[in-house]
Amino acid sequence: MFTPSLHPQSDAQPDSLRTEAGPYFGDFGGRFVPESLVAALDELTAEYDLVKKDPAFAAELMELHRSYSGRPSIITEVPRFAEHAGGARIILKREDLNHTGSHKINNALGQALLTKRIGKTRVIAETGAGQHGVATATVAALFGFECVVYMGEVDTERQALNVARMRLLGAEVVPVKTGSRTLKDAINDAMRDWVTNVETTNYIFGTVAGPHPFPAMVRDFQKIIGEEAREQVLALTGRLPDAVTACVGGGSNAMGIFHAFLDDTDVALYGYEAAGDGVDTPRHAATITKGRPGVLHGARSMLLQDEDGQTVESHSISAGLDYPGVGPEHAWLASIGRATYLPVTDAAAMSALRLLSQTEGIIPAIESAHALAGTLELGKKLGPEATILVNLSGRGDKDMETAARYFDLLDEGAEQS
Amino acid sequence: MSTTSPSNLSSSTTTSRHGTSTSGVTHSAVEATIARRRAAGSGALIGYLPVGFPSLTESIDAAVALAANGVDVIELGLPYSDPVMDGPVIQAATQKALAGGFKLHHGFEAVAAITAQVDVPVLVMTYWNPVLQYGVDRFADELLAAGGAGLITPDLIPDEADAWLAASERTGLDRVFLAAPSSSDARLVQAIEASRGFVYAVSTMGTTGARGAVDSAARILVDRLRAAGSTSACVGLGISTPDQVREILAYADGAIVGSALVKALTDGGVAAVGVLAAELAAGTRDLR
Ligand SMILES: Cc1ncc(COP(=O)(O)O)c(C=O)c1O
Numbered sequence: 001m002f003t004p005s006l007h008p009q010s011d012a013q014p015d016s017l018r019t020e021a022g023p024y025f026g027d028f029g030g031r032f033v034p035e036s037l038v039a040a041l042d043e044l045t046a047e048y049d050l051v052k053k054d055p056a057f058a059a060e061l062m063e064l065h066r067s068y069s070g071r072p073s074i075i076t077e078v079p080r081f082a083e084h085a086g087g088a089r090i091i092l093k094r095e096d097l098n099h100t101g102s103h104k105i106n107n108a109l110g111q112a113l114l115t116k117r118i119g120k121t122r123v124i125a126e127t128g129a130g131q132h133g134v135a136t137a138t139v140a141a142l143f144g145f146e147c148v149v150y151m152g153e154v155d156t157e158r159q160a161l162n163v164a165r166m167r168l169l170g171a172e173v174v175p176v177k178t179g180s181r182t183l184k185d186a187i188n189d190a191m192r193d194w195v196t197n198v199e200t201t202n203y204i205f206g207t208v209a210g211p212h213p214f215p216a217m218v219r220d221f222q223k224i225i226g227e228e229a230r231e232q233v234l235a236l237t238g239r240l241p242d243a244v245t246a247c248v249g250g251g252s253n254a255m256g257i258f259h260a261f262l263d264d265t266d267v268a269l270y271g272y273e274a275a276g277d278g279v280d281t282p283r284h285a286a287t288i289t290k291g292r293p294g295v296l297h298g299a300r301s302m303l304l305q306d307e308d309g310q311t312v313e314s315h316s317i318s319a320g321l322d323y324p325g326v327g328p329e330h331a332w333l334a335s336i337g338r339a340t341y342l343p344v345t346d347a348a349a350m351s352a353l354r355l356l357s358q359t360e361g362i363i364p365a366i367e368s369a370h371a372l373a374g375t376l377e378l379g380k381k382l383g384p385e386a387t388i389l390v391n392l393s394g395r396g397d398k399d400m401e402t403a404a405r406y407f408d409l410l411d412e413g414a415e416q417s
Numbered sequence: 418m419s420t421t422s423p424s425n426l427s428s429s430t431t432t433s434r435h436g437t438s439t440s441g442v443t444h445s446a447v448e449a450t451i452a453r454r455r456a457a458g459s460g461a462l463i464g465y466l467p468v469g470f471p472s473l474t475e476s477i478d479a480a481v482a483l484a485a486n487g488v489d490v491i492e493l494g495l496p497y498s499d500p501v502m503d504g505p506v507i508q509a510a511t512q513k514a515l516a517g518g519f520k521l522h523h524g525f526e527a528v529a530a531i532t533a534q535v536d537v538p539v540l541v542m543t544y545w546n547p548v549l550q551y552g553v554d555r556f557a558d559e560l561l562a563a564g565g566a567g568l569i570t571p572d573l574i575p576d577e578a579d580a581w582l583a584a585s586e587r588t589g590l591d592r593v594f595l596a597a598p599s600s601s602d603a604r605l606v607q608a609i610e611a612s613r614g615f616v617y618a619v620s621t622m623g624t625t626g627a628r629g630a631v632d633s634a635a636r637i638l639v640d641r642l643r644a645a646g647s648t649s650a651c652v653g654l655g656i657s658t659p660d661q662v663r664e665i666l667a668y669a670d671g672a673i674v675g676s677a678l679v680k681a682l683t684d685g686g687v688a689a690v691g692v693l694a695a696e697l698a699a700g701t702r703d704l705r
Contacts, residue, residue: 032545032572034502035608036622039599178508179498191501196623198599295546295572296499308521309550311498 017262017338023212026335028302028328031211032295037191040198045213047118052220057113064109065224068142069099071106072228075236075389080359081372085379089387091236093229093257095394096364100135102394103225103253108135108204110221112143115202122146122201126190128155128183128249129320129367130162131394132206137171139204147171150190152182155319162398180313183249183323187297207250208327211298215327222256225391230260233389242382243268246391247370248288248341249320251327253393258339268340271330272374274316275343285314287326288334288341301328317346317402318366320394348373350406353396365394366402445591446538447566447614450489451649451670459701460666462487463651464694465542465675466682467494467507468527469514476514477530479682482691484535487698491531492569492673495524495543502571504626506676510683521551525563532564540591540614542569548581557584567591567614575611582611593617596642596650598634605645615649615671616642620656626676628655631664639669659700666701 023029031041051057065071073094082090095103108125115123123145127133133149140147149166153175156163166173179185187210194203205214208222226244233241244261246254248271261267276284284290287302294303296311304312304324316322333339349366352373357363364372368391375390382388396403404410454461464483468476480491496511496519503511528539541560548556548568560568567590573581575594585592591614596605599622608616620635621628635652642650651671656662658677665672674697681689 030577031574032577033574034571034597034619035574035595035604036597036599036619038574038604039597039601042601178512184499188499188501192504192624195502198622292550295549297501298572303546305546305550307550309497309547310515311546 018259020216020329022216025215025329025332027293028300028331028335029212029215030300031298032300033211033298034195036195037198037211040194041211041213043118044114047114048213048217051114051117057117061110061113064113065106069105069109070097071224073097075229075232076362077236078356078360078362081356082379084355084359085376086382087384088379088382089237090375090379091233091241091387091389092362092392093225093389094392095225095253096362096368096392100131100138101397102131102135102365103222103256103391104132104135104206105138106224106256107206107218107221107252108132108139111202111204112139112145115145115204116143118202120200120202122148122197123204124148124150124190124193124201125204125206126150126183126186127206128152128186128322129318129365130155130159130166130398131320131365133171133173134162134165134169136204136206137166137169140171141169148193149173150176150186150193152176152180152186154181155183155186158402159319159398160401182314182319184311184314184325191297207252208255208329209250209297209299209301209325215299215329218252219255219259219329222252223259225253225256226258226260229257229389233387237387239387240264240267241389242266242386243270243378244389245270245272245371245375245378247272247321247367247393248326248330249274249323249367250325251330253391255327255329257389257391258333262338269333269338270374270378271339271341272344272370273341274318274321274349274370275345276315276317278345279343283315284343285316285322285324286343287324288330289343291324293331296325299328301331302326302334317406318349318370320365320367321370342374344370344373350403352376353403354407362392363396364392365396366399368393445566445614447490447540447591448649450538451615451651454489454701455670460669461489461651461671462662462698462701463490463492463653463671463673464488464678465492465494465673466678466690467496467511467514468524469496469517469519470510470679470682471513472517473523473527475687477527478687479690480527480531480539481534482687483678483694484537486691486694487701488694489537490671491537491539492542492675493524493527493531493539495521495541495547497544497547500544502624504624504676506627506679506683507625510679521547525559528560528563528565538566539564540566540569540593542571545570545573553580553584557588557590561588561590565590567593569593569617571595575607578611585613595619596638598622598638602641602645605642609642609645609647615651616647617673618642618650618652618669620652620654623654625654627657627680631655631661635665636668659696662697662700
């Protein structure tokens with residue numbers, strides 16, 4: 001059973017930052033959910049605690065990573081791109097090359113295996129950019145689960161290709177028409193579905209937010225990114241990078257690459273949040289930069305909210321970063337100064353997206369382009385001696401419509417259609 | 418805030434509106450009301466409406482109409498941007514209230530205006546973040562000052578409620594936690610021990626919204642709550658007709674009606690709320 005006595009409240013400096021298992025990360029995390037969900041969260045926590053220690057589970061997941069999604073993902077050094085970053089050495093961790101096109105598959109495979117263990121046959125998911133929805137629809141097809149994906153109506157429009165992918169994979173996609181009609185509202189509807197169907201249904205949550213055990217569990221399924229990359233960078237350069245960077249929506253790809261480096265005190269960690277039109281405008285999604293502590297979607301974390309605690313709508317050109325909350329472990333890492341979170345505007349991200357495309361022949365997801373844009377600035381600051389590892393969390397295929405419109409890439413007639 | 422003399426529209430209770438915890442004994446007006454209805458061979462009818470829908474004034478008038486037509490306890494909802502426990506009817510109403518400019522201070526104003534006019538306990542139903550941001554103690558103090566009886570907290574489990582448990586001890590406000598069909602026996606005991614006023618027995622696994630039939634899970638849950646020592650278990654979610662109220666009150670201490678009243682207000686205004694409340698109240702008579 002979940003007990004609040006698990007809060008790590010000792011002021012003794014922990015030996016390692018890598019052992020946090022929730023429900024609390026410092027003052028952040030917990031379980032602020034309807035009572036109806038507690039039994040399911042307890043069941044998930046108990047099963048997860050079992051499989052964590054089970055070598056057979058680890059082996060089964062590893063085999064799926066290897067033979068289904070294509071792990072380990074490679075690293076790629078990008079010198080022509082790096083010329084625009086003050087000459088720092090820049091290395092990309094290529095999560096864009098995973099099956100389904102982003103890091104989201106790492107977590108979806110882990111939770112699908114867990115779903116099979118628990119014996120549930122229906123899975124639900126929320127999705128913003130559609131990448132987590134596609135990953136969940138994919139594993140549902142692979143495991144033979146019924147699958148329903150909740151997606152804000154705004155996002156079904158800007159990521160229409162991913163809607164088609166999910167439907168082709170056999171999933172039902174439910175456009176969510178309440179609230180801001182984006183990721184936040186998709187999570188609300190997924191939670192309502194879960195409250196109603198919890199007996200048959202597992203909620204495959206897509207990021208390191210939400211109630212315990214999701215923040216710790218999703219991080220554990222994503223930390224393979226950093227574990228691989230740490231070894232790969234050591235092998236390539238003979239030393240650890242000076243900085244590791246990632247974009248932060250809910251924060252799963254960032255936690256995934258940060259985690260292996262948390263105890264490497266010489267490695268700086270940078271998370272880049274979506275600044276939309278700019279953090280001095282109301283149109284952004286820079287949760288840690290501009291938010292205050294509060295409760296949303298089952299956890300206490302940083303939150304964009306008004307003085308009454310009403311969630312404020314976020315804005316970003318990137319559907320995957322368009323979220324007014326963030327995972328509690330990030331709020332904690334920010335509060336203790338271990339990681340730094342900085343805002344990146346739509347314009348800077350789109351410019352970095354084009355730059356990587358044209359200097360290296362790699363079209364990143366708009367989400368990942370936020371990390372690239374932040375890295376361009378960081379490189380100038382750190383200088384040519386520095387090595388920076390960037391999590392390239394996804395590929396840009398899903399974003400071609402947005403990019404075509406943004407850069408005016410199509411002929412008049414085609415663009416109008 | 419007006420706190421003028423109550424006009425005693427319902428003249429239904431002589432106990433104070435909110436509990437006090439002096440000398441370790443609590444006097445919850447909600448508990449007293451429920452006990453009185455039980456002693457009369459019946460049970461309590463609890464009616465939910467959100468503040469600020471369709472307007473602040475009409476929401477106050479509608480709540481007053483509940484009490485005037487036989488509702489024993491008012492559950493006043495504070496609109497919130499992310500109401501995960503609510504179904505489409507209440508979501509639509511509370512979104513409209515927010516779009517219409519609802520602020521938390523309107524909630525306290527509504528409680529004060531309602532308790533000035535009618536003598537039934539008013540519990541406030543709110544998601545947790547608004548309370549947290551307002552300040553748990555400040556929120557409790559202002560609710561008490563407005564004449565509120567306590568809080569129903571759908572997304573706050575006792576495990577996370579230390580600050581609210583302390584504030585409600587200090588102020589004597591009621592605190593209603595939820596119990597679900599999926600709750601373990603240990604969690605039912607925890608909900609009973611943490612709650613004052615009543616325990617909110619969730620009739621079914623799901624969100625608010627009218628349903629054709631009340632789930633048999635409700636009766637099993639109330640039986641389990643009784644076995645665990647509860648003396649005040651009220652059933653909510655999906656109850657919309659006088660027959661359902663009668664069915665629930667045959668075994669529970671109270672029946673909570675929400676979406677059906679909100680729908681009546683949406684479709685027919687304050688007058689329709691009064692009519693439905695009176696019909697539902699008829700379901701609380703001649704039970705056993
Ligand atoms: C490619 C890509 N990167 C990043 C994100 C943001 O999620 P997170 O912050 O959990 O990694 C998404 C979400 O949809 C995504 O598709």
